[in-house]
Amino acid sequence: MAKKPVVGKKPSSGGDVLFVKSKVRDYIKSKECNTSGDVIDGRVLNGRLIELLDKAVARAKANGRKTVQEKDL
Template sequence: MAKKMEMVLVASKVKALIKAGKCNTSGDALEGLNGVVHWYVQQACKRAAANGRKTVRSHDFCTG
């Protein structure tokens, strides 16, 4: 079983955003989104390091 990741999202804010989109939130939606956020942060850290920086900047999250 995969290691459970620390929740870095504010659940109430995400649920409100989903509700504003006229959708419901499933029980596993926040965990899934949390995994995506963790992955993006890891990728941004790798990009910053590859560019000789220790500081993650906004453009490190862009893929295109």
């Protein structure tokens, strides 16, 4: 039986979180910087991801495709 997908915690602005918080924190730490709590809370970063993905979906549809490809990003 297939496992159900794990859905992230909802950010305070609503909707699912589309990123892994610990991975973002680790990436920023690898650049020798600290991460403030508001970066990881999900609102702004999640909003930017949604904007990027919405544009990619629109581009794919404009090109007559249902598959979003790397070039759409």
